[in-house]
Amino acid sequence: xxxxxxxxxxxxxxxxxxxxxxxxxxxxVWLILLLVVFTIVAIRGKIPLQYNLRNLLVRWxxxxxxxxxxxxxxxxxxxxxxxxxxxxxxxxxTGQPGNVLVLSEGSTDEAFSNLGYxxxxxxxxxxxxxxxxxKPLMSRETFLLVNQPxxxxxxxxxxxxxxxxxxxxxxxxxxxxHGLPLEPGGKWISEAGVQGQQENLSDIEVVxxxxxxxxxxxxxxxxxxxxxxxxxxxxxxxxxxxxxxQAIVVGVMKxxxxxxxxxxxxxxxxxxxxFGKGTYTTLVCRTAxxxxxxxxxxxxxxxxxxxxxxxxxxxxxxESLNETNKQFLYAIIFxxxxxxxxxxxxxxxxxxxxISQRTKDIGVLRILGFKRWQxxxxxxxxxxxxxxxxxxxxxxxxxxxxxxxASSVVSGxxxxxxxxxxxxVVTIDTLAVGLMVALVMGFIGGLVPSISATLQRPLESLR
Numbered sequence: 001x002x003x004x005x006x007x008x009x010x011x012x013x014x015x016x017x018x019x020x021x022x023x024x025x026x027x028x029v030w031l032i033l034l035l036v037v038f039t040i041v042a043i044r045g046k047i048p049l050q051y052n053l054r055n056l057l058v059r060w061x062x063x064x065x066x067x068x069x070x071x072x073x074x075x076x077x078x079x080x081x082x083x084x085x086x087x088x089x090x091x092x093x094t095g096q097p098g099n100v101l102v103l104s105e106g107s108t109d110e111a112f113s114n115l116g117y118x119x120x121x122x123x124x125x126x127x128x129x130x131x132x133x134x135k136p137l138m139s140r141e142t143f144l145l146v147n148q149p150x151x152x153x154x155x156x157x158x159x160x161x162x163x164x165x166x167x168x169x170x171x172x173x174x175x176x177x178h179g180l181p182l183e184p185g186g187k188w189i190s191e192a193g194v195q196g197q198q199e200n201l202s203d204i205e206v207v208x209x210x211x212x213x214x215x216x217x218x219x220x221x222x223x224x225x226x227x228x229x230x231x232x233x234x235x236x237x238x239x240x241x242x243x244x245x246q247a248i249v250v251g252v253m254k255x256x257x258x259x260x261x262x263x264x265x266x267x268x269x270x271x272x273x274x275f276g277k278g279t280y281t282t283l284v285c286r287t288a289x290x291x292x293x294x295x296x297x298x299x300x301x302x303x304x305x306x307x308x309x310x311x312x313x314x315x316x317x318x319e320s321l322n323e324t325n326k327q328f329l330y331a332i333i334f335x336x337x338x339x340x341x342x343x344x345x346x347x348x349x350x351x352x353x354x355i356s357q358r359t360k361d362i363g364v365l366r367i368l369g370f371k372r373w374q375x376x377x378x379x380x381x382x383x384x385x386x387x388x389x390x391x392x393x394x395x396x397x398x399x400x401x402x403x404x405x406a407s408s409v410v411s412g413x414x415x416x417x418x419x420x421x422x423x424x425v426v427t428i429d430t431l432a433v434g435l436m437v438a439l440v441m442g443f444i445g446g447l448v449p450s451i452s453a454t455l456q457r458p459l460e461s462l463r
Contacts, residue, residue: 056382059354063386066350070390070441071397073343074434078398080332081430083406086422087325091410093257095314096179100293102283102300105308110143113281119307120280126304128296129285137286139174142167142272142279148243150219163212164419165242165275166260167268171207175253177286180260182207186236186251193267195248203248204266208234211261211405211421213252216240242266243274259318259410262421284314321410321418328408340441347445351383355449372454379450380443387442391435398434402426 056063102123107113124136131137144165168174171189175181182188189205196202208216210233217225217233219240225231234240238249247266255261272278287293293313300311312320404424 055354056385062350062354066347066386067390067393069343069346070387070438071393073339073441074391074394074438075397077332077336077339077437078395078426078430078434079401079424080335081433082398082401082404082424082426083408083422084325084328084332085425085427085430086406087328087408087410087420088322089257089425090259090261090420090422091318091321091325094259095318096177096286097290097315098287098293099177099314100285100287100296100300100311101314101317102285102309102311103281105310107310110141110281111145113143113310115280115283116307117279120283122306123283123300123304123309124285126285126296126299128287128292128299130287135173137173137177139177139282139284140169140268140280141174141282141284142268142277143281144271144275144277146243146275161215162419163242164263165271166263166265167271167277168265169268171265171267174265174284175207177284178260180253180255180258182251183210183254189250189265189267193270203239203246204242204270205250206242206247207251207253207265208249209253209255209258209261209263211255212264213249215262215421242271245274257423259321259418259420262407262419290315325410336437340437343441344445347383347387347441348448351379351446351449352452355379355452376450376454380446383446383450384439384442387438387445388435391438391442394438395431395434398431399426 102115103110103113104115120140124138129136129138144167146163146165147160148163149160166174168189175188186207189207193205194202195205213235214233217228217230217238220228228238229235230238233252234249236249236251239246240249241247242264247264253260253265255263268280285296287296290313297311297313300309401424405421406424407419407421409419
């Protein structure tokens with residue numbers, strides 16, 4: 001998959017200021033300019049660059065060791081940041097402008113919400129909700145978390161899985177409200193919601209997100225996958241067990257890049273009582289635009305007196321799920337700082353060792369007329385060059401993680417959350433930060449040893 005060069009999510013967009021990413025890029029520019037200035041000074045100031053190049057080649061084990069250390073730190077950092085970028089892409093890609101998500105009062109997550117049947121009829125008749133063919137554009141839903149044993153557990157795979165099940169009254173209406181079309185060849189859940197003659201033994205019709213279709217498809221034994229119409233995932237016509245009932249897939253939604261990618265949709269009147277949740281948890285109402293959505297949410301929160309509700313524009317709700325992303329991001333920043341400090345001391349130790357082996361070389365250079373600042377620039381350039389090479393290699397290694405699939409949880413508060421399947425994303429910002437970390441490590445790690453080299457006295461160095 002080609003690398004996405006568009007800035008899907010500035011690296012630190014979780015930060016409240018929203019400008020940290022730009023600041024980091026500015027720092028990277030300054031560091032590169034500093035490296036260019038050092039190079040110009042080295043050329044015009046008669047810095048012994050040939051001596052640096054010769055030492056890098058002659059002492060290649062040391063050169064290789066330092067470059068690998070830089071590459072490992074940068075590569076690991078970029079991979080972790082690609083994971084966070086993928087989480088942001090999922091939460092930002094979910095939700096429709098103009099949608100209002102209605103939960104019961106006090107609920108911060110769909111899993112904790114309970115809405116009475118008697119309230120939904122009145123809610124859907126409120127002014128501001130769009131209608132089509134005299135039907136309100138509203139999705140009635142019951143969100144469920146189901147602990148499901150894996151039918152055919154494979155080596156290294158979990159024996160149980162937490163499925164996210166969404167019971168809907170009208171799956172086609174829900175798909176339109178959420179902006180989720182079906183892939184070609186699929187169909188929405190029928191009015192009955194089942195296929196078969198006997199109600200208790202008939203197959204429950206389900207619609208899957210692309211991600212969960214792939215996860216469930218991988219559970220099949222290899223010989224079964226090889227014979228299936230689609231070996232990579234479940235598709236229309238495939239079956240799996242939902243508790244003790246068999247479910248048949250009637251369609252797969254184009255849900256990649258959203259939280260719905262991990263969900264199974266079925267008829268609410270069937271799966272709600274089946275899993276002990278007879279009430280609705282969520283109502284999603286479509287309004288004309290974001291301003292109308294905010295107006296309707298304010299009405300439900302402040303002026304609606306038929307039931308105690310908690311309403312939010314859908315985009316705002318999914319933005320609140322970034323709380324988990326922030327926690328991951330702060331943990332990665334802390335880890336990056338720790339790794340950078342360790343890297344700085346590692347580089348410093350290696351450069352001290354290299355300089356101690358070259359004391360006579362330093363003495364000869366001083367006798368030949370090279371000044372202290374030229375010696376300092378010589379060794380500092382060497383350290384920065386190694387950092388640049390190692391950083392570029394680390395960026396190349398980190399880019400390999402672009403497009404990898406991973407799973408995580410997004411949450412807006414304690415106790416709740418949604419499991420998501422995400423695609424890791426490497427952006428220009430991510431690469432810029434990785435390279436910046438490498439150059440900072442090279443500069444700080446090489447500065448002290450370079451200063452120590454300038455303090456050596458020529459005659460004492462030759463003894």
